[in-house]
Amino acid sequence: MLTAVTGINWGDEGKGRVIDLLAEQADVVVRYQGGNNAGHTVVTDQGKFVLNLLPSGILHPGVVCVLGDGMVVDLEHLSREIHEIEKKGIRVTPDHLKLSKRATISMPWHKVQDELEENRLAKTDSAFGSTRRGIAYAYSDKYRKKTLRLGDLLHLKEDSVKARLKTMLEAKNLELAGCYHQEPMSYPALLTWCEEQAELFGPYIADTGEFLEQALSEDKKVVLEAQLGAMRDIDYGIFPYTSSSSTISAYGPIGAGIPGKSLDHVVGVLKAYSTCVGAGPFVAEKAMSDAWEEELRKAGGEYGAATGRPRRVGPFDAVASRYGLKCQNADIIALTKMDVLSSMKEIPVITGYKQDGVIVMDFDPMEELESYTPVIEMLPGWDCDISSCRTYDELPEKAKSYIRILEQLLNHEIQFISVGARRDQFLTKGAWL
Known part of the structure; x- marks a missing residue:
């Protein structure tokens, strides 16, 4: 069985919590897009884990986790993340974690470029709200064919790989010097960095597509883990305030490395209220007072798992959620953080938008939101x-x-309800996986 867990809104919906529960019955959990620019938070008996690159299934010893073809991987960050969870007693081995040989490497200069450009834009108050982790630049260089894939680390002694590395470094030095007046990076230092990463991660790199094909042929349960939500999708989100990859469930099999497979189920995750990290239009934050928002932010602990930034918050937005649900084609809905609303005497819900006195019921990211x-x-x-x-x-x-009112607004049953952060704090209604 192949199941994707996706975000219906702007991300931070609580996907990690849902994936952690599904992983109890899964054989394989796969991240299929994005990088370390967002985080999934999971609370277990061993403590609180914030995972940026590692799939949430990594906390289950019997689950094989995969970083799929569609990802961009910051290997230095991955090394730190593995070290942090191993300090809490989670063992990570090549049998437990597999890295796709087709996944793109986030090179050392990608974070540098991201930081320099975001600082430049900030001077004119036109920054995108980037996490400054180099994700956009890694994806840009992927499509320009000016970066390495993980499988290349296994062939660093080959002349063809060395020639590509020199060519891409020359181009990058021209960019950094011409646009940002930076000193050129050294080829020997870059080659040494690649060799160090190859020594550390070589045993983890594999043809994960072949591995997943075999797992599915043996009727194993495979869960695909998305990062962020529909509103941050590069094609269907609130462009240009999006991520640089496809967060949509339909991309799941492609980004996982099994493009010929179809999904059996899509779990769309929603919060009981709205949150957003980063810049861009967010109608929900116009709904209530600053004091109401701050109270909700504190009650829900709404601070970015990857960045620590305070999340923008607002009431549940049925207009945006219907659009996200259509994009994700979810047959199952999981509603998280219901407990956060428990102290409210009255709870606001956004049922429509208004522009120039006209009620609008449909969300269009191309409009002037x-x-x-x-x-x-x-x-x-x-x-x-x-x-x-x-x-x-x-x-x-x-x-x-x-x-029930949310179900009526969404025209879809809600089958899973989270009432707390712990693994056992949930309940189900209707058919559940």
């Missing part, structure tokens, strides 16, 4: 702790009513 204001409906809160609920029937009636 900054000109829209939210249409708010206030719903009664349940005003009690729900974190101990383990069945749908145990929820207070007003919490059930909130879920």
Whole structure:
């Protein structure tokens, strides 16, 4: 069975929490796009884990984790991330973690370029809100054919690989010197860096597409893990305030390395309210007062897992969520962080947008979204702790009513509800995987 877990909104929906639960029954978990520019947070008995590159299944010893073809991989960051989880007792070996030979390497200069350009744009108040981790530049060089793939590290002694490395370094030095007046990078230093990465990660690099084909032929359960959400997709998101990869479920098999396979299920993850990290239009933050937003931010611990930046927050946005749900084609919806709303007497929900007095019900990322204001409906809160609920029937009636109204707005049943950060703090309703 092949299942993708994707974000319906701007990212930070709680996908790591859902993937961690699915991984209990999975054989393989695969990241299929992005890099270390976003994070998944998982809380277990061993503590709190913030994972940027490693799939959330890495916390389960019986699961094989894969960094897929569609990713850009910062190997220095990956090394630190492995070291951090091993300090908490999670063992990572080549049997446990496999790196696709086709995945793109985030080279040392990509972070440098990202930092320099974001600083330049910031002077004119036109920065994109980049995480400054070099993701856009790694993807740009992938499509310009001016970077290495992980499999190239296994062939550094070959003249053809060395020639490519020299050619791409020459081009990069011209860019950095001409645009940003930087000193040129050294080829011997770059080659040494590559050799060090090859020694460290060589045993992990494999033909992961072949591995996944074999796993599926043996009826194993494979979970594909997306980063960010539909609003950050390079093609269907709020361009140019997007990521540099495809966050859409349809790309999952391609980015995983099994382009001929079809998904059996798509789990779309939503928060019980809206959050957003980074720049770009976010209609939900126009809904309530700054004090209301700050209270919600503190209650939900809404700070970026990768960056630590305070997330922009607002009420649940049914307009944006319907669009994200259509993009992801999810047959199962997981709703996270219901417990965060428990102290509210009334809970706002965005049911439409308004522009020049006209109500708009459809989300179009090509429109001038900054000109829209939210249409708010206030719903009664349940005003009690729900974190101990383990069945749908145990929820207070007003919490059930909130879920039913979201289902009506989305025209889709919600099958999974998270009521806390711990692994056991969830309940299901309807068919679940």
